[in-house]
Every structure is written in structure tokens, then in C-alpha cells.
Amino acid sequence: MSAHIIIIDDDRNIRLLYEHELSCEGYQVATASSAAEAIEKASAEPFNLAILDIEMPDMSGLELLGKLRELRPNMPVILNSAYSTYKSDFKSWLADAYVVKSSDIEPLKQTVKEMLSNYGS
Amino acid sequence: MSNYDLAPLTDPTNQVLWESLNSAGIGLALVDGNASLTVSNESAATWLGIPGGIHTSATPISAIEPLKSGGLIDKLRAMISNDPGEDTPPCRFHTRSVDGTPLCATARLTSKAPHAGRQLLIMLMREPVREISEPPALSGPEELQILSSVASALSSSNDLDYILKTILTGATASQGLGFNRAFLFLYDNPTNSLSGYLAVGPSSPEEAGRIWGNLEANRVSLSELLSGQPDDTQVQSGSTQGMVASINIDLNPDSLIAKACTQKTWLNLEALDTVDSVTKEFSSRIGTQKLALVPLVSKGNLMGLLAADNLITGRPICDDAVQLLQVFADQAAVAMERAGLYEEQKERTREVEKINTLLAESQEHIIKIEKMSVIGELTASIAHELRNPLTIIGGFANLMLKSTTIDEQKEYLNIIAGETRRAESVLNHVLDFSKASRNESTRIDFSRLVEKNLALLIGRLRCPAELMRLLAAQSEIWVYGNYDQISHAVYQFLRLVAEEIIPPGKAEITTEVIQERAVMTVRLIVDNEHRDGTIKALRQIFTDNKTSQRLTVLVAGEAVRFHGGNFGLSIGNDRLPSLFVELPLAKEADHVGTHYNN
Numbered sequence: 140m141s142a143h144i145i146i147i148d149d150d151r152n153i154r155l156l157y158e159h160e161l162s163c164e165g166y167q168v169a170t171a172s173s174a175a176e177a178i179e180k181a182s183a184e185p186f187n188l189a190i191l192d193i194e195m196p197d198m199s200g201l202e203l204l205g206k207l208r209e210l211r212p213n214m215p216v217i218l219n220s221a222y223s224t225y226k227s228d229f230k231s232w233l234a235d236a237y238v239v240k241s242s243d244i245e246p247l248k249q250t251v252k253e254m255l256s257n258y259g260s
Numbered sequence: 261m262s263n264y265d266l267a268p269l270t271d272p273t274n275q276v277l278w279e280s281l282n283s284a285g286i287g288l289a290l291v292d293g294n295a296s297l298t299v300s301n302e303s304a305a306t307w308l309g310i311p312g313g314i315h316t317s318a319t320p321i322s323a324i325e326p327l328k329s330g331g332l333i334d335k336l337r338a339m340i341s342n343d344p345g346e347d348t349p350p351c352r353f354h355t356r357s358v359d360g361t362p363l364c365a366t367a368r369l370t371s372k373a374p375h376a377g378r379q380l381l382i383m384l385m386r387e388p389v390r391e392i393s394e395p396p397a398l399s400g401p402e403e404l405q406i407l408s409s410v411a412s413a414l415s416s417s418n419d420l421d422y423i424l425k426t427i428l429t430g431a432t433a434s435q436g437l438g439f440n441r442a443f444l445f446l447y448d449n450p451t452n453s454l455s456g457y458l459a460v461g462p463s464s465p466e467e468a469g470r471i472w473g474n475l476e477a478n479r480v481s482l483s484e485l486l487s488g489q490p491d492d493t494q495v496q497s498g499s500t501q502g503m504v505a506s507i508n509i510d511l512n513p514d515s516l517i518a519k520a521c522t523q524k525t526w527l528n529l530e531a532l533d534t535v536d537s538v539t540k541e542f543s544s545r546i547g548t549q550k551l552a553l554v555p556l557v558s559k560g561n562l563m564g565l566l567a568a569d570n571l572i573t574g575r576p577i578c579d580d581a582v583q584l585l586q587v588f589a590d591q592a593a594v595a596m597e598r599a600g601l602y603e604e605q606k607e608r609t610r611e612v613e614k615i616n617t618l619l620a621e622s623q624e625h626i627i628k629i630e631k632m633s634v635i636g637e638l639t640a641s642i643a644h645e646l647r648n649p650l651t652i653i654g655g656f657a658n659l660m661l662k663s664t665t666i667d668e669q670k671e672y673l674n675i676i677a678g679e680t681r682r683a684e685s686v687l688n689h690v691l692d693f694s695k696a697s698r699n700e701s702t703r704i705d706f707s708r709l710v711e712k713n714l715a716l717l718i719g720r721l722r723c724p725a726e727l728m729r730l731l732a733a734q735s736e737i738w739v740y741g742n743y744d745q746i747s748h749a750v751y752q753f754l755r756l757v758a759e760e761i762i763p764p765g766k767a768e769i770t771t772e773v774i775q776e777r778a779v780m781t782v783r784l785i786v787d788n789e790h791r792d793g794t795i796k797a798l799r800q801i802f803t804d805n806k807t808s809q810r811l812t813v814l815v816a817g818e819a820v821r822f823h824g825g826n827f828g829l830s831i832g833n834d835r836l837p838s839l840f841v842e843l844p845l846a847k848e849a850d851h852v853g854t855h856y857n858n
Binding site: 150152153156159163221222239240241242244 | 648651653654657
């Protein structure tokens with residue numbers, strides 16, 4: 140059974156891109172465009188991994204990270220942001236990995252693979 | 261008189277001669293080999309205070325009051341005892357008669373005098389000075405007028421020298437207090453002593469005639485005189501000034517002068533026989549027996565001492581005159597203190613202005629840094645906002661590349677992906693720089709910074725160390741600035757050059773101080789075949805807006821310029837290109853932390 144991944148990003152094209160890329164890798168991919176939607180979906184079903192953008196309109200990704208931790212403590216979370224500065228924010232330490240956005244998706248895909256391998260799919 | 265053959269002075273026929281000399285106001289006296297005055301005419305007898313007139317019992321010259329000053333007796337005795345037996349040049353001297361008349365005298369060993377052997381002839385005459393009639397005593401209103409004029413002059417300026425000259429001019433001008441000479445001594449607190457500073461007045465009757473004649477010819481009111489501050493040569497005597505400048509009075513030993521200064525009271529010295537040695541020495545240095553001394557005191561603090569005398573005219577100094585001089589001195593002391601405070605204030609103002617300038621420069625610098633910081637923040641925000649679109653464009657291009665089989669489409673998608681990566685690289689540059697902008701400035705060892713970045717570059721490019729070699733690095737080249745920014749700039753410039761090196765070419769790097777600037781020079785050693793191409797490529801990088809390295813040059817260059825430095829490309833006499841980066845040396849005041857490049 141393939142891993143179930145949720146992509147949380149307010150940018151539609153990023154969601155589309157990641158969905159395509161990760162689907163090609165054989166994962167089942169769900170998406171959420173806001174923190175509220177992400178919480179709703181994560182409450183409804185268990186995901187094996189979340190890819191989380193930080194800059195979102197309704198709630199900061201770091202805050203959402205906290206809520207996801209409460210909801211799904213065993214779910215690995217990859218913070219994926221255009222901003223590298225959040226690496227120094229202690230709240231980001233709650234995440235399992237931090238990948239800066241790039242047109243080269245390979246590092247992200249590699250990190251997904253490692254996370255799923257570490258935590259079991 | 262020369263070669264005079266004196267007939268016996270007791271010869272009656274010479275009475276006529278003697279009487280004539282009396283009438284002419286010439287005194288004549290003879291001193292024998294025992295240094296005793298034996299004969300004198302009436303004029304000489306009167307002036308010298310000798311009883312007996314023409315024929316006198318021998319009076320030792322040491323007992324003759326007018327001969328006692330200035331070591332004259334010793335001189336005369338020496339003339340007698342060292343008599344060479346022939347006519348000698350005269351000894352000229354000035355003295356005063358017992359009644360204070362200024363006299364000029366000539367002493368000469370006579371060629372012959374019958375029955376008396378060689379004798380010393382002293383001829384006395386009144387000093388050729390203009391008759392100065394005793395001025396009438398000042399009335400109350402006149403005193404007030406003088407004080408008012410002086411006070412007005414003193415309050416018109418904060419210049420200390422002007423104030424001091426006004427004091428002395430007011431004391432000596434005939435329109436003022438009318439003393440012949442005045443001397444000013446300034447108090448030095450640390451050594452508790454008075455140092456001669458300024459003097460006004462003639463040193464001799466001849467000089468007095470000249471000076472006072474000039475002043476009389478251009479007679480003006482006291483106010484006009486004080487405001488005009490006549491030419492120094494009109495009122496000052498070079499020798500008087502020279503004399504007072506060499507006088508230093510120690511107030512530590514107990515003396516009349518010290519007492520006057522510590523008790524802040526005036527002194528009217530009339531005779532110095534019984535005074536202490538310090539006061540006596542002082543009077544002797546000035547050359548007067550009678551003088552007025554008034555301390556200059558402001559708010560209980562001793563500022564100096566004003567001395568005044570009537571050496572030339574011999575006019576007695578009365579207590580009233582000294583009291584008036586004291587009032588005068590009190591005004592002067594206040595003016596001096598005010599001048600001192602004014603100078604202090606001026607100095608403080610200069611200091612404050614200097615600090616203000618530094619502050620303004622620092623503020624400017626801080627604003628510049630803040631601007632850079634804000635720009636850094638803004639740049640970072642923009643860069644991050646650009647990341648998302650670039651991720652999407654490049655990401656989809658890569659995605660499509662995987663699925664397309666059409667070569668043309670593949671080519672286009674590759675271009676899109678490639679340009680996206682280039683744009684992301686630019687973003688990384690900009691974000692690196694903006695991150696560096698947030699750090700503080702420190703003192704930086706420039707040579708070590710270059711060395712470190714060179715090692716980093718060689719490591720990243722995995723090129724042989726010989727490709728870029730640090731040929732010479734002068735030690736202790738300190739610059740001041742943001743370490744990350746300067747490091748970034750140096751690294752980028754080194755990288756630009758490294759990319760243009762075509763083996764077997766290489767680069768030699770030096771760091772040195774040239775004209776107070778820290779300079780890094782990267783000299784490319786290129787063979788003839790590749791030289792022109794390398795030069796062209798480097799010129800394009802530094803001048804062409806369209807090259808991919810242009811932003812690198814801009815960002816790195818901006819970091820250098822921000823720190824007051826400069827960079828550029830030069831072609832040496834050997835036609836080899838060199839890149840230089842220069843920065844100002846750290847100043848002594850730049851000591852906010854030091855980066856040791858460990």
C-alpha cells in the first residue's frame with residue numbers, strides 16, 4: 140500500500156506540481172489550500188506524511204505544525220518554504236525536515252523518501 | 261671730554277671753570293686711589309649728597325647713596341685698581357641724585373692731576389629728558405572717567421592679549437593712571453609662581469622721550485587710545501618686555517610679594533633696605549627701588565600681579581594712586597577671568613562641534629547601515645516571493661521534460677529549466693548578501709580574510725592550489741566592516757577570475773597596503789594565445805549588463821563600495837590583466853570587536 144501524503148500550500152500551482160511529481164513516485168497525494176482545510180482533512184484520515192508551507196493566509200505554517208502534532212503526533216512533517224530564515228525559528232524544530240522551495244524537486248522527493256523510510260509507510 | 265688736562269682743581273683761576281660748570285648744570289667730582297671722593301663742584305655735591313662743596317673731606321664712594329645702585333661702586337673700584345696708566349674708555353652709567361633727579365654720568369681715569377696722581381673723574385649731567393611737570397592729582401570725576409574708559413575697553417573683548425595690553429596701557433598712559441612703566445605677571449597655580457608676561461614703558465629716559473613724544477604728537481582720549489591699541493613700538497620697549505619675560509617669582513617662600521598675593525592686598529614699596537630677598541631680587545631685576553604692586557584677584561582667585569613704577573620721572577607713588585591701581589586691577593582680573601572662561605567655552609564648543617560632526621557622520625553611517633539593512637530585508641522578501649513562481653516554472657518544465665518526446669519541446673523545456681536555475685542562483689546571491697547585511701561591523705584581518713576565501717574557493721571548485729596562489733600577504737592589514745559582506749565580495753571576485761582562467765594560466769593574489777588602503781590584487785598569468793580573450797571576457801563581465809555574472813559583480817561591488825572601497829580591472833605594463841579590490845584601513849577608533857578569522 141502506497142504512502143498517503145498531504146500537501147498543504149496556499150499556492151495552487153505548487154500543489155499541482157507537487158501532486159504530479161509525487162504521484163509519479165507512486166504516492167497517494169491529497170492537498171489542502173489552507174490551515175483549516177488541512178486540519179479538517181488530517182482529522183478525517185491518517186496521513187503518512189505532510190508537506191507544509193509556512194506562509195499561509197489563515198494561519199502560520201508553524202502554528203499549524205503545532206496543531207498537526209497534537210492531531211497526528213506520529214506523522215512526519217516536512218516544512219517546505221521559500222524562506223530559509225525559518226530554519227532558525229525554534230518552532231520549526233517541531234518539523235522532521237526543512238526543505239527550501241526550488242524548481243529542482245529532487246531534494247524534496249528524496250526527503251519524502253527518507254522520512255517515510257524512517258517512520259514506516 | 262677726551263684727553264683733558266685738569267689743572268689743579270684747587271687753583272683759584274679754575275674757580276671760574278668750576279662755576280661755569282655749575283651754571284651749565286654739570287657736576288664734577290674726583291675720586292682718589294683709595295676710592296674716596298675728594299673734590300666736587302657744587303652741582304656734584306648737591307646731587308651726590310656730599311657735604312663740604314668743592315673741598316670735601318674724603319668720602320668713601322661706598323657711602324655715596326646715588327652710586328650704590330647697579331653694582332656701580334664695584335665697577336668704579338675695579339677701574340681704580342686695574343688702572344692701566346693711560347686714558348681709558350669712560351664708564352657711562354645712569355643714576356639718580358639724592359633728590360631723585362635722573363642723572364647720566366661718565367667716569368674716567370684722568371690723564372694727570374698734579375700732586376694727586378691718577379684720579380677717577382666723574383662727570384654728572386641731568387638726563388636729557390623733557391621736563392615733565394608733576395601732573396595735578398586726579399579728581400574724583402577724573403578717576404571715575406579713567407575707570408569707566410578702561411572698564412568699557414575691557415568689556416569690549418574676550419581676547420586675553422587685548423585685555424592684558426589694555427590693562428597696561430591704562431596704567432601707563434598719561435590720560436590714564438600715568439605710571440612710567442607697568443609690568444604684568446600671570447599666576448601659575450601648579451607651581452605657585454608668577455611669570456612675567458607683558459611690560460609697557462620705556463627702559464631709559466631717551467626711550468621715554470621718543471615714546472612719549474610719539475604719543476604726545478598723536479594725542480587722543482584714553483578711550484580712543486584703548487580702542488585703537490596703538491602700535492606696540494609706540495608704547496612698548498623691547499628691552500623692558502625682554503626683561504620682564506625672564507622674571508619668575510616663586511611665591512612659596514615667605515616674601516612681601518607672596519603676602520600681597522595670598523592676602524590679596526596692594527603694596528607701595530618705597531625702600532627696599534629691609535625687605536626680604538625675593539622682593540629685593542625682583543625689584544633689582546626690574547631696576548627700580550620704588551614700585552606699586554597690586555594683585556589681580558577675581559572671585560578670591562589670584563590671577564596675577566600688576567607692578568608699576570615711575571622710574572623715568574621719579575615721581576613718588578602715593579597710596580591713593582596704588583589704591584586706584586588696585587581698583588583698576590580688580591576690573592582687569594574679572595576681564596581676565598571672563599576671557600579665560602570664554603577661551604574654555606570656545607574650546608568646549610570646538611570639542612562639541614567635533615563630537616557633533618562625528619555624531620552626524622556616525623548617524624549617517626548608521627542610517628546607511630539601516631538603509632542597507634532595510635534594503636536587505638526588502639530584498640530578502642522580494643527574493644523569497646520570487647521563489648514560488650520560479651519553483652513552479654522550473655518544476656513544471658522539468659515535469660514536462662520527463663513526459664515529452666518531441667525534441668524541439670525538450671529543447672525549449674530545457675531552456676526554461678536552465679534559466680529558472682539561473683534565476684534561482686541570482687536569488688541565492690541576493691539572499692546571501694541580505695543575510696550578511698544583518699551582522700555587525702568589526703575589525704577584520706584583510707589578508708586572512710582573502711586567504712580563507714581563497715582556500716574555500718579552491719575547495720569548492722576542486723581545482724589545484726597552483727591555479728590560484730596567494731603570492732604575498734602583508735600581515736596586520738586591518739579593515740573595518742561587515743565580515744560576511746566583505747567576505748562574500750572577495751569570494752565572488754575570486755570566483756569570477758577563477759572561472760576565466762584557462763590552463764595552464766594561473767592567478768597570483770597579493771594583499772598589501774597602498775596609500776592607506778588595503779588592496780587585494782589578483783593578477784592573471786596568461787599565455788599570449790589566451791591573453792586577449794581573457795582580457796575581453798573580464799572586461800565584459802565588469803561592463804556588460806547582459807552577462808550572467810553581472811549581478812554577481814553588482815552585489816559584490818556594492819558590498820565593497822558600501823565599505824568605502826573600490827574595485828576594478830587593470831591591464832599592467834606586461835599586458836596581463838589584474839583585478840583589484842581596495843578598502844580603507846581601519847581607523848584607531850574602529851574597535852568594535854575584532855574578527856580574527858580563526
